Structures are given as structure tokens and as C-alpha cells.
Amino acid sequence: MDFYLIRHGIAEDSSLNDLERKLTLEGQKKVKKVASICSKIFSKPDTILTSEALRSVETAEIFAKKWKVKKIDSYSKLNPGASVYDYLFILGAYLNKDIINSNYKIAIITHEPDLSRFALSLLSNQIRYDFRLEELIYKESILNFNLKLKKSSLMVIKWDGEESELIFYSTPSIFAKINKL
Numbered sequence: 520m521d522f523y524l525i526r527h528g529i530a531e532d533s534s535l536n537d538l539e540r541k542l543t544l545e546g547q548k549k550v551k552k553v554a555s556i557c558s559k560i561f562s563k564p565d566t567i568l569t570s571e572a573l574r575s576v577e578t579a580e581i582f583a584k585k586w587k588v589k590k591i592d593s594y595s596k597l598n599p600g601a602s603v604y605d606y607l608f609i610l611g612a613y614l615n616k617d618i619i620n621s622n623y624k625i626a627i628i629t630h631e632p633d634l635s636r637f638a639l640s641l642l643s644n645q646i647r648y649d650f651r652l653e654e655l656i657y658k659e660s661i662l663n664f665n666l667k668l669k670k671s672s673l674m675v676i677k678w679d680g681e682e683s684e685l686i687f688y689s690t691p692s693i694f695a696k697i698n699k700l
Contacts, residue, residue, distance in 0.1 A: 520619050521686070522676045523557075523564055523626040524638050525582065526668040530574035537599060542577045549671045549691045550581045556694050557673055558585040561687075564626040566590075566613060570597040572630065578671075579628045588626075601633040603640045607655045616650050619680040635666040641676050641683045648680035 529546030542550065563586035569579040571593045579591045596605040606627070613625065627634070639662055640646050647656045668674060673694075675687040689697070 520614075520621060520623040520625070520678055522641065522674075522678060523561065523624060524634055524668065524674040524676065525578065525626060525628045526631060526634055526670050526672050527572070527575040527578040527628060528581075528671045538572045540572065540574050542574050546574070546670070547577070547581070550578050551585075552698065553671050553673065553691055553694045554582045554585040556698055557582070561675065562622075562624060563588055564624040566592065566624075567626045567628065568597065568609060568613075569593050569628040570599065570601070570630060571595050572598060575628050575630065579626075582626065582628065586626075597627070597629050597633075599630045599633065601629065603637050603646070603657060603659070606633075606637045607646065607657055611655055614648065614655065616648070616653060616680070619648055619650075619678070631668060635668050638668070638674055638676065639664060639666050641678055642685060644682055646678075646683075650680060 528542045528550035530540040530542055567579050567583055567588055569575045569591055576593055583591055594609050596609055643662055645658050649656050669690045671691045673689055677684045677686050
């Protein structure tokens with residue numbers, strides 16, 4: 520299965536209520552460009568998950584429109600400050616051995632640094648699926664690696680329940696260059 524990890528677009532000033540911050544016009548424009556290119560390169564996800572923060576929901580709606588995905592599921596557990604355990608709690612409702620061993624795709628549109636921590640946990644194989652017990656297992660360890668997804672960026676990780684592989688990563692500026700080709 521594949522995870523499409525997407526950081527929300529540029530949002531309004533942080534002096535507002537954090538969950539009510541909307542995408543700026545520049546943020547909307549960048550997300551639309553990235554979503555347009557992604558919809559041409561990557562198959563549409565089966566599921567789009569997002570936090571309840573307005574900027575994430577708006578980003579998800581733009582991607583859903585380009586990919587022609589009708590349903591977006593928003594969760595408070597994915598709000599800013601979410602832990603890897605929070606991500607796994609939500610994913611536990613979606614994952615089973617048949618999905619993990621298929622071409623199923625889940626897009627997750629959330630926040631930094633939470634999204635990067637989840638990505639690093641996947642990429643370092645700290646997250647595994649116990650196919651016998653049919654449950655997710657997380658073995659947290661200290662990583663000497665720093666990762667920060669830029670706003671409106673996309674990372675694609677292929678995961679078989681035991682090991683993962685980074686398939687793709689791009690920032691909006693790289694997507695803009697791709698679009699000019």
C-alpha cells in the first residue's frame with residue numbers, strides 16, 4: 520500500500536485560533552498547482568484523512584477535487600500536536616492485511632512536525648503490522664535524522680506492513696519546475 524503524506528498549504532497568521540486558520544490566497548494557489556500535477560502523476564487515493572484544522576481540510580478539499588475523491592475523513596486526533604500513536608489509532612480503523620497487501624492508497628493531510636515524525640517512523644521501520652494478530656505495532660526509538668516537510672509538499676511511501684520505501688518527495692518549487700517541462 521502507499522501513503523501520500525501531504526502538508527497543508529500556507530495559512531493565515533498564527534495569532535488566530537489555530538484550528539480556524541484558513542489557507543491564504545497564495546496557499547490556495549500553490550496547493551491547486553501541486554494537486555493538479557499530483558493528479559496526473561499519482562493514482563487517486565482510496566481514502567483522504569485530515570485533521571480538523573481548516574487549513575488541512577481546505578487542502579484536502581483541493582486535492583479531493585483534482586483526484587475526484589468524494590469523501591474526506593477529518594479527525595481531532597490528527598490535529599496539530601498529534602503523536603505517532605494518534606496516527607496509528609486512526610489508521611487502525613482502516614488497515615487490515617488485505618489492504619496492506621494491495622494497491623490501496625491513503626492520503627494524509629496534516630501538520631508539522633507531526634507528519635514528519637510519522638514519515639520517519641514509517642521509513643525507519645518502527646511501524647509494523649502483525650499479520651497474525653492483525654494489529655499495528657510501534658517500536659519507538661531515537662532517530663538521528665531530521666525531516667521537515669515544506670508546506671504543500673508531497674511524500675509518497677510504499678509500505679508492506681513490515682518495511683517501507685520512499686517512492687517520491689517534492690516541494691511546491693520542484694512541482695512548479697516539473698509543470699514547466
